[in-house]
Amino acid sequence: MANRGRGTLEERGMRRQMKLDGVEYFRLRAVLQTFLVLLQISFLLFGLSLSANVWVKQTKISSVVICTTAFGILFYVGIILMSALCPDSPFQTPGPGLFTAICQKIIPKTFRSTRNTGRFAKSSAIRWILETLTNPEVVEAAAMIVPCVQWPPSLDVSTVFARLRRHFMACRDTDKEELYVKYGKAMAHLCIQSGKISRGLLEFYSDNKFQTTQSRLVHDAFMAGRAAYNQFKKSWAEDAKPKHRASARTALRTMLVHGLSFRLSCPDDEELTWRGDLQWRYSDGHTPSCEEFDWLVDYLADGAEYPTDDETEGDALLALSAMRGLGSSTRRLSYIRSLIRCMDSPRPPRVRHSALRAVFEAREELASI
Secondary structure, three states: OOOOOOOOHHHHHHHHHHHHHHHHHOOHHHHHHHHHHHHHHHHHHHHHHHHHHHHHHOHHHHHHHHHHHHHHHHHHHHHHHHHHHOOOOOOOOHHHHHHHHHHHHHOHHHHHHOOOOOOOHHHHHHHHHHHHOOOHHHHHHHHHHHHHOOOOOOOEOHHHHHHHHHHHHHOOOOOOHHHHHHHHHHHHHHHHOOOEOOHHHHEOOOOHHHHHHHHHHHHHHHHHHHHHHHHHHHOOOOOOHHHHHHHHHHHHHHHHHOOOOOEOOOOOOHHHHHHOOOOOOOOOOOOOOHHHHHHHHHHHHHHHOOOOOHHHHHHHHHHHHHHOOOOOOOOHHHHHHHHHHHOOOOOOHHHHHHHHHHHHHOHHHHHHO
16 A cells, blocks of 8 residues: 655644644634635625515515525524534524623523533433343443433433343343342333333233332432432532432432332322321341331421422422321321421322321321320
8 A cells, every 4th residue: 555645644633633733723614614705695695685686676586685685694693502512503604603702791690591511412322222222231331320420301212121121021030130220210211200111011011020029119210319319418518419419319219110010100209198108127038117217207397497398399399208107206296297388278289188198107106106
């Protein structure tokens, strides 16, 4: 194969690097974009002058030229706005870059809050891996990352969920217990997102192992929530507190996914309020003590002091219903006050119904007071 260019391979490489450095130093990209902007301005001025000229000479025909020019202007303005507000838009031209720079100078806070700078880039990559690749090791690695990323709202993740479910079922009759749990946690994370999943994929009626593993999945989510809440209480950094509180909220949502027998469910499913069972056991078969639910009672009581959304309070109440009582002696009064507060008439129906379910589960202790 003949050598291209003169000199050795190292010399040719150095010359190419010098050319690249020159392109960056002399701002060739900015210069070319400036030429494109000037060309677009020229077309705009040409269209306006042509419309004005035809309007003066032939009024009837000018309407066609004016409408065409106006449509072109509106179309280009729409592309500029779309490209500026959506960085992932494929219609990137020099105009949006200039428009973005001006807006960031004039209204930086308002404008930056509307931009989505690759927020769902990781989830998009994981979705592509799970939908296209078949290598079990790659799918396993992607499944481990699923609970760590946020997924776009209203996205149909049925294909991704079906792939995870297939590998989840394949581990059913093997000794890969940890891998089975990993796929279960990945599917649960997709359930707590606002994506769309075919209802038939959530059912596991023929999987007896799924029923026995649900206790561990609820236990792991419970422990993750307790760890996050403890970090929230111990953290002195104000910017870290929302992160820990969000982690505790995610753990509560994950617990509810496993609340129905032989199936996964959406955390907001009304059936969970009346038929959900969030009781769990340790690996040795022992049930948790009332003291282990103290953090949940404190979490619920914080709703009276900190701004807590109604969704989270409903989740905490359903998780506390698994306690089958009023909790430890040190938290009993706080728990009763929270139940009364959550059953107040202005509260949303889900919160009131969840509190009523918790009261029903603790009816024996309430009757003895």
